[in-house]
Amino acid sequence: MVDVILGLQWGDEGKGKIVDFFAKDYDVIARFQGGPNAGHTLYVGDKKIVLHQIPSGVFHNNAINLIGNGVVLDPVILKKECDTVAGFGVDVKKNLFISERTHLILPTHRALDKAAELSKGTQKIGSTLKGIGPAYMDKTGRNGLRVGELLDKNFTTAYIKLRLKHQRLLDNYAFTEDISAWEEEFFEAVEYLKQLNIVNGEYFINDQLNKGKKVLAEGAQGSMLDIDFGTFPFVTSSNTITAGVCNGLGVAPQKIRDVMGVTKAYCTRVGGGPFPTELENEIGEELRKIGSEFGATTGRPRRCGWIDLVALKFACMVNGVTKIILTKADVLDSFKELEVCTAYNIAGKETTEMPMNLGKMNIVPVYKKFPGWNAPSSTATKPSELPGTMQSYVEFINDYLGVNVHYISNGPGRDQLIQVSK
Ligand code: GDP
Ligand code: IMO
Ligand code: MG
Secondary structure, eight states, rough: EEEEESSSSSSOOOOHHHHHHHHGGGGGGESSOOTOOOOOOOOTTTTEEEESSSSSTTTTOOEEEETTTTBOOOOHHHHHHHHHHHHTOHHHHHHHEEEOEEEEEHHHHHHHHHHOOOHHOOOOOOOOOHHHHHHHHHTTTOOOOOOGGGGGOOOOOOHHHHHHHHHHHHTTTOOOOHHHHHHHHHHHHHHHHHTTEEEEEEHHHHHHTTTTTOEEEEEOOGGGGGGGSSTTSSSSSSSSHHHHHHHHOOOGGGEEEEEEEEEESSEEEEESHHHHHHHOOOOHHHHHEEEEEEEETTOBBBEEEEEEEHHHHHHHHTTTOOOEEEEEEEGTTTTTTEEEEEEETTEEEEOOOOOTTTTGOOEEEEEEEEEOSSSSSSTOOSGGOOOHHHHHHHHHHHHHHOOOEEEOOSSSSSSSSEEOOO
């Protein structure tokens, strides 16, 4: 069976740490969408590592890791990541597999991302500028190049043809930056990528499942950044929700068992777009400071606010979440009072439904206040050691969502995770 770990908010919920924690119980860890826009942080000993495309199970020798067809892959970034993990003794030639159907991010995709963002002016998405949008556009536009094609002797011809197409678009944007250095790196990295395990991902994973192996699918970004169900157009370009596992790996829906949804005990967003519970005040500043809320990929400060149960319940619905994992609970340790958004007030009317056009509406969040626990929680190792007030905060979330918090993460460390429900 396939279990899934994915983000329920606007990304950066702590998925990397959680996947790393659970990886020991699985045989295969697979990324099914997104690309180097992701930044998944985990710790090996006291060393912090940020993974972008390689699944977060890579530090467990028992597991193999698959980059699925739903991912868009930048060979340059992959090569750097492989060098980093090799420094920790990981042999990627043994435990990393890449689907031949995975689409490639080309240097011109990065240039197009930059040019498109610039042209949007104040309406820019706040993209990570890794070429994600243009690469997925070439996939759905039926132009893209895939990893399997690298092995074809005509790859360079196909590349030049697509590059010419991109150049016309770049000329339209009046984009004149010289990207020849990016291209040089790209072709060097392509030679490296060709030596890795390029497989037929859908047969690979189904063979594993047929042998009774356990698969963990690792989501990138978060449900509110989903191309269909997120805060469009301020979203990423892939399906970040559970459904993305099926088309991003080639597994059938009935193979999916647990969907573990990761959410922070508060909320953050990086980049543009609506964020109803955002706190543009000293409380937001405190959350950013205590939670070290700066992007793992771009270093940008993350916007911070209270937990939004309207958005979370919506995310639980579209994902079929079976277990919640609540992260960064320790970040709230010193707050005297906490607030939880239970409804949106839109033009005088309260609703608990996620509107289609969140960005265009004047939303006043309806809050329920909770006393803070005002006690250190990061040293707790079992439920009884967690502050009582934290437990009532969590019970309220359980009741509202109709799905229970099964684990509470109380620090960035690998073992700072407490099971609170079976
Ligand atoms: P991801 O993209 O979902 O994997 O999350 P990121 O790695 O971008 O951001 C999460 C950040 O929070 C990282 O710096 C983690 O080390 C850190 N983190 C994860 N869980 C916890 C936690 O429970 N408490 C604290 N204080 N930090 C955490
Ligand atoms: P992880 O996996 C947080 C945001 C960007 C931007 C929008 C579109 O680490 O949780 P894109 O580069 O996809 O064109 O950007 O989505 N974004 C993320 N925000 N965490 C991420 O990944 C993100 N990946 C993209 O900031 O607003
Ligand atoms: Mg991240």
